[in-house]
Amino acid sequence: MIHIDDLHKSFRTRGATVQAVRGVSFSARDGEILGLLGPNGAGKTTTLRMLYTLMAPEQGRVEVDGVDVQQHPTTVRQRLGVLPDARGIYKRLTARENIAYFGRLHDLDARTIDTRIAALADTLAMGDFLDRRAEGFSQGQRTKTAIARALVHNPRNVVLDEPTNGLDVMTTRRLRSFLRGLRDDGHCIVFSSHIMQEVAALCDRMVVMARGEVQAIGTPDTLRRQTGLDDLEDVFVRLAGLEESAA
Numbered sequence: 001m002i003h004i005d006d007l008h009k010s011f012r013t014r015g016a017t018v019q020a021v022r023g024v025s026f027s028a029r030d031g032e033i034l035g036l037l038g039p040n041g042a043g044k045t046t047t048l049r050m051l052y053t054l055m056a057p058e059q060g061r062v063e064v065d066g067v068d069v070q071q072h073p074t075t076v077r078q079r080l081g082v083l084p085d086a087r088g089i090y091k092r093l094t095a096r097e098n099i100a101y102f103g104r105l106h107d108l109d110a111r112t113i114d115t116r117i118a119a120l121a122d123t124l125a126m127g128d129f130l131d132r133r134a135e136g137f138s139q140g141q142r143t144k145t146a147i148a149r150a151l152v153h154n155p156r157n158v159v160l161d162e163p164t165n166g167l168d169v170m171t172t173r174r175l176r177s178f179l180r181g182l183r184d185d186g187h188c189i190v191f192s193s194h195i196m197q198e199v200a201a202l203c204d205r206m207v208v209m210a211r212g213e214v215q216a217i218g219t220p221d222t223l224r225r226q227t228g229l230d231d232l233e234d235v236f237v238r239l240a241g242l243e244e245s246a247a
């Protein structure tokens with residue numbers, strides 16, 4: 001379970017302050033896939049970075065399975081599987097070695113690591129590059145490696161920043177069905193995207209963010225009813241206030 005309460009974060013750059021996240025609150029339950037949806041620059045990645053302990057909030061609180069992220073970051077990291085926006089694959093290692101390294105960091109034994117890698121490589125169709133060095137990997141191959149690495153320890157909570165970026169349609173479908181399986185086993189999954197259809201295809205509920213704030217939370221159907229619009233892209237444009245920005 002993930003609970004985010006009143007998060008704030010700003011960045012001071014030369015001559016300007018960007019308020020990236022302004023009072024964001026939401027919860028993701030066990031057995032739920034929650035989609036974080038927003039246009040470029042909405043504050044999704046910054047919110048997720050504070051959730052997965054990479055960045056400290058200026059204000060607000062995050063709890064993972066009831067554990068405070070700032071007070072007990074190591075405990076929280078053990079309970080999280082994270083696909084960060086910068087995939088951060090080690091180029092000198094093969095895909096298999098990248099994944100196994102994270103397995104060892106999570107104290108898994110060699111046999112468990114082998115079994116997990118075999119299952120994840122099958123789900124993500126990694127067979128043809130699993131034992132190649134990551135140098136020169138395509139975007140999709142890097143993303144697949146990073147997803148497998150995030151999930152190697154079978155984490156209770158899964159946080160994925162734009163997971164389908166660079167994935168082809170068949171891999172996207174397999175990943176969705178894999179994540180639904182995790183959800184059905186009681187895992188808590190939060191992922192971000194700027195594509196409404198992507199979020200609607202996978203999530204149980206979605207959090208629409210724009211300009212660093214939560215604009216709406218609900219199931220796709222609730223948000224359709226709330227806006228009186230049928231087409232999900234129209235729903236997103238309305239909720240994110242994108243018509244006003246375009247005008």
Ligand SMILES: Nc1ncnc2c1ncn2[C@@H]1O[C@H](COP(=O)(O)OP(=O)(O)OP(=O)(O)O)[C@@H](O)[C@H]1O
Pocket residue numbers: 011012013018019020038039040041042043044045046047194
């Ligand atoms: N390290 C940083 N330094 C300065 N500004 C930053 C930094 N990180 C994020 N920002 C700014 O904060 C705002 C929110 O960025 P963020 O990456 O969280 O958005 P996002 O919703 O993930 O966008 P995208 O869909 O484009 O990835 C943007 O205006 C961005 O330029």
